[in-house]
Amino acid sequence: MIGSGLNAIIAALVVATIPTVARVTRGAALVVMAQDFMEAGRSIGLPDFTLMWRYLALNCISSVFVYLTLRFAQSILLGAVLSFLGLGAQPPAAELGMMASSGRNELFIAPHIATLPSLMIVIIVLCANILGDALRDLLDPRLRKL
Numbered sequence: 001m002i003g004s005g006l007n008a009i010i011a012a013l014v015v016a017t018i019p020t021v022a023r024v025t026r027g028a029a030l031v032v033m034a035q036d037f038m039e040a041g042r043s044i045g046l047p048d049f050t051l052m053w054r055y056l057a058l059n060c061i062s063s064v065f066v067y068l069t070l071r072f073a074q075s076i077l078l079g080a081v082l083s084f085l086g087l088g089a090q091p092p093a094a095e096l097g098m099m100a101s102s103g104r105n106e107l108f109i110a111p112h113i114a115t116l117p118s119l120m121i122v123i124i125v126l127c128a129n130i131l132g133d134a135l136r137d138l139l140d141p142r143l144r145k146l
Helices: 006-033 036-043 048-084 096-102 112-139
Strands: none
Touching (some): 048 096
């Protein structure tokens, strides 16, 4: 609907990501709000701001960050696929999906032209997934050692 190009891909992926991130954030917040420590904080008279930032946000942030890093990896794959199909960045811009697409014609003569950009896409997505896992381990208060 909004055409082709790098800005169109970014806008489409951001618009598609916002509802799912909001849904994951709401679900994480509902789980934390049902915990006993939130009720205990309310019962001793903590202000809502303190409850939201000190307890709710710190307990929700790990699951939201993990989802965002997984969604980031998925967005990279979707952007590469759209560029591979010719709907993404246009030449002379450098984009991995477009590079893999241009190497498709020379696959039997020079396979590195298509395989190296594809391998970089795999490495970037794998690194994003590992980053999400490390962030979860770092930020999740239930996984912290006493």
